[in-house]
Amino acid sequence: MNIKIIWRKRVIRSFFLAATATTFLSACTSTETSTNKSSATPSTATVSEAKKEYQPIARLLPGEVLLPKLNGVPDLKENPIPEYLRNGVEHPVVASLQERLMKLGFMDNDEPTQFFGNVTEAAIKVYQRQNGLAQDGIVGPETFTSIMSPAAKYYAVAKGVCGDDITRIQTRLYELGYLADAAQVNGTFGDETEVAVRKLQEVNGLNIDGKVGRQTINLLYSEEIKPNLVSYGEKSDVVLASQKRLKELGYLMTEADGAYGNDTVTAVKQFQARNDLVVDGYLGPSTRVALNSREAQPNGMTLGEQGDSVTNVQKLLNKYGYLASSNVTGYYGELTVNAVKAFQSNNGLSADGSVGKDTLNKLSGSGVKSAGSKSNTGKGGSGNSSGPVKGGSGVNGLLSIARSKLGKPYVWGSKGPGSFDCSGFIYWSLNQVGVRQSYLTSAGWRSVGKYTKISSFGDLRAGDIVVVSGHVGIVAGGGNVIDASSSHGRVVERSLSNWWRNNFICGWRIFG
Missing domain, CATH: 1.10.101.10 (PGBD-like superfamily/PGBD)
Incomplete structure (x- = not known):
């Protein structure tokens, strides 16, 4: 949708009306003069001349080459574009504005909506800041023209910039050890932040310019990031x-x-x-x-969890004879629960089937009582230690947890529990249901690898993570998806529409 033409349409229409009025007055003046001279009704020839003067202006009407038809936008007589777009406005033109902001990196990529909310306003302010415009969050002709221009700049920040987005960047730099002091997380991109960004770019093989653009911002939350701190292989x-x-x-x-x-x-x-x-x-x-x-x-592990920590517990349970080696799967199923209960009962602990710090310390310490000749190897339990979880976990648990956050505000870079961005919502929801997944950006979800990959949009089912260009969500079933939506400004459940299909990259099956 070329919305720039819409805005120009108003100007041309005003020009057209003015020109038409001028032509009409000119024709009337000519006729009146003729009438005064002849003191008679204007001749047919005079009226024809006036019509000829009108015809060139008529070619500027909608439908002609200069004003092509704008699909999807209601007639301006029924739904005129507001002179200024601001928070609270709902209009088809807002969708195109959001789409452009997403492409430029000022909004998280998402299915555009017609509603101009808090997230859109915040994105406009950052765009205005970057482009030297008044930071009022209102889209007038100047801001609109700038955003829709082919020469519009992509999101980038450098020394001298202040704002909430700088605080988020600094927080991550501090977590990764590139900023040494928490006091340096102050929302102002100064010399220390620039040095930190340059160091991060150097260590991670990026172009060293000290600026945070699309490449650097995506790297900050990826699993491939190399930190500047205590990590694997060190001894101290x-x-x-x-x-x-x-x-x-x-x-x-x-x-x-x-x-x-x-x-x-x-x-x-x-x-x-x-x-x-x-x-x-x-x-x-x-x-x-x-x-x-x-x-x-x-620590605490319960039914439904999975990951390396579960594998380590299962190995210890197997070592002492409480769990068969074939059930060391990394999944905390009913067989593991039964094995833990047996271990707890035999070692003087409360037999609740969950692994808290007391159970884990006993299990990994000395003086452990093994299962011995007792029938506690996990063979008496029901269920499968590698299957999906029942009752509040698995797919149903994930969807229940995700729906519990419907309406929570979208905040770029937030990981919950009171606000989320799209990838933060996935991170929080999976961890709440017992799937230990690290925080990934939408780009990171393209190649996460450890789950079953879904390559066809038509094969998606409830509980799958759906990855589209620049965005992620949780398939809810019934043709719906649950996601933290930047365009809606909150967590929503909505239709898994053609926008998702057209932008589909892959899906990941977490359960089953």
């Missing part, structure tokens, strides 16, 4: 202290030795997932602060 007292705390909270299943190996990475990821942090496996500043906080949440 910092690692040792962190391991001891992870052990105390029930996350680390091996002895603390100061070496940052696979077990520590798994423990850190599990801790991050439990404590609403970005799940990247790195001991960044935010993770270390949360780890040593009184509010740090201890």
Whole structure:
């Protein structure tokens, strides 16, 4: 939809009316003069001349080459475009405005709507800031023309810029160890932030310009990001202290030795997932602060969870004879619950079937009582340790959790529980249902790999994660999808429309 033509249409129509009036007056004046001279009714020839003068103007009417038909936009007589587009306005032109903002990187990609809400207003303000326009969040002719211009600039920030988007960027730089001090997260892109961005670009093989454009912003939340902090392979007292705390909270299943190996990475990821942090496996500043906080949440595994941490628990249960090796699947099913109950009962713990810090510390400590000759190998349980979960987990659990957040506001970069962006909504929902998935951008979801890939849009079913260009959602069944929508400005359940089909990249089947 070429909305620039719509705006021009109003100007041309005004010109047309003025020109028509001038021509008509000219014709009348000519006729009146003739009448005064002859004191008679104007001749047929005079009227014909006036008609000839009118004909060239008539060629500017809609439908001619200069004003092509605008599909999908109601006639201006019925639904005229407001002179200014602002928060609260609902009009077809808003959809085209959103579509352009998404393409330029100022809004998360999404199916455009006709409603001009808070997210659209915030995107307009950032665009205006970047382009030296008055930051009022209102789209008048100047802002509209700038956005729709082929020369419009893509989202990029550099030194000297201030705003909430800068705070989000700085927060991630701090978490990754590129900014050394929490006080540097201040919403102002200064010298220290520029140095941090340049270092990040250098370490990760990007063009080193100190600016945050599309490439850098996508990298910030991808699994491929290389941090500037304590990570795999290092050995230090910092690692040792962190391991001891992870052990105390029930996350680390091996002895603390100061070496940052696979077990520590798994423990850190599990801790991050439990404590609403970005799940990247790195001991960044935010993770270390949360780890040593009184509010740090201890570990706990229950029916329906899956991942490396579950695998490690199952291996220990197998080691002591409570679970068959064939049931070490990484999925916390009913057989695992039964095995945990047997272990707890035999080792003086409350037999609730869940793995909290006491159970985990006992399981990974010394003096463990094995199953011995007892029939506690998991053969007596029902269900399948690698199948979907019943009763509040699996597909039904995921959809229930997702629907519980309907109406929550969309906030770029937010991971819940009170607000979300599209990928933050997927991250939060999966982790709540027991699927330990790290935070990924929509680009990261293209190649996540560990689930069953769905390559055909027609094969999607309820509970699948649907990935489209720049956006992700949860298939709800019945032709619907649940997602954190930037164009709606909130979490919505809506039709899995042709927009999703036309922008489809892949799907991921989490359950079954």
